[in-house]
Amino acid sequence: MNIGILLALASAVAYGASDFVGGVGSRRFSSWQIVLVGQSAGAVVMLVAGLALPGSPTLLDFAWATLAGVGSATGGIFLFRGFARGRMGLVAPISAVGAAVLPVLAGVAFGDRPGWLAWIGMLVALPGIWLVARGSAAHRATDAPGALVDGALAGAGFGVLFIALGQISDGAGLLPLAANQLVGATLTIVTAVALRQAWRPAPGVLGWGSASGVLGASGTLAFMIATGSTSLGIAGVLASLYPAVTVLLAAAFLGERVALGQRAGIGICTIAVAAMALG
Numbered sequence: 001m002n003i004g005i006l007l008a009l010a011s012a013v014a015y016g017a018s019d020f021v022g023g024v025g026s027r028r029f030s031s032w033q034i035v036l037v038g039q040s041a042g043a044v045v046m047l048v049a050g051l052a053l054p055g056s057p058t059l060l061d062f063a064w065a066t067l068a069g070v071g072s073a074t075g076g077i078f079l080f081r082g083f084a085r086g087r088m089g090l091v092a093p094i095s096a097v098g099a100a101v102l103p104v105l106a107g108v109a110f111g112d113r114p115g116w117l118a119w120i121g122m123l124v125a126l127p128g129i130w131l132v133a134r135g136s137a138a139h140r141a142t143d144a145p146g147a148l149v150d151g152a153l154a155g156a157g158f159g160v161l162f163i164a165l166g167q168i169s170d171g172a173g174l175l176p177l178a179a180n181q182l183v184g185a186t187l188t189i190v191t192a193v194a195l196r197q198a199w200r201p202a203p204g205v206l207g208w209g210s211a212s213g214v215l216g217a218s219g220t221l222a223f224m225i226a227t228g229s230t231s232l233g234i235a236g237v238l239a240s241l242y243p244a245v246t247v248l249l250a251a252a253f254l255g256e257r258v259a260l261g262q263r264a265g266i267g268i269c270t271i272a273v274a275a276m277a278l279g
Helices: 003-026 031-052 059-084 088-109 116-136 144-167 175-194 205-226 232-239 242-254 260-278
Strands: none
Touching (some): 003 031, 003 205, 003 242, 003 260, 031 059, 031 175, 031 205, 059 088, 059 144, 059 175, 088 116, 088 232, 116 232, 116 260, 144 232, 175 205, 205 232, 232 260, 242 260
16 A cells, blocks of 8 residues: 555544544633643744754745644634634534545646546545534534535635645755744734634643644655655545544544444445545
8 A cells, every 4th residue: 555545544533533533622622722731832842843853844835834723723713713603513524525525626727637536536535525514413404504604714714724735845844833932822822812712721621722733743754755645535435434533432442433424434435535546
């Protein structure tokens, strides 16, 4: 199996684990506090690693990293806004599928030409991602038009994150990723202040937020490296499988039931991964 596919799957595992840890923490503290601590912890880890293992980043690399930070913060902000309004039933699947589709389109625009089997895998994965994310929603949307907007904007944000990460050069090192995390943290504070949300971290939030942030930063690193070995479209679709990881972790550690639709979605995604690997 292509190393890029393995790294993209590792990215999905890290992102899914990050969402699980952050979600558990958000039951005890403000989600804004969790996100801010997570972004900050990720920035510190990437900064230390970047200084220890310096690359040769260019201004263009930092520009792409800044755009990735904007995408990450935008995705998170609209995702949480949709969840807070009780729209999880539509916001989650729309955002997950949107995060998968945009890198595919961008990859084609940038010249990616996956084989036909890989194309089949990417197309088959989309309904699988939808089923997994749809089934994980604890509440149903009461405002479909608003849910569509929140989900679309969240998906666009995460899609921009994946696309921008894929444009950072292989030799840039980790300092651009530190910039990505710092931009996300800054935008989180600005938005929380504008919306009058509690964002100043309480002492107890540090553990949950830091764990979630380090996992998320690891997923970002794995995704960026993956795009050097496989197409942006394939990497984006595979990384967007993260809801399946969150669902499985919730089942394993919290005893949450995996719905029939989720099981079907996980099965579909497994077939899709195999197709992309063989393609």
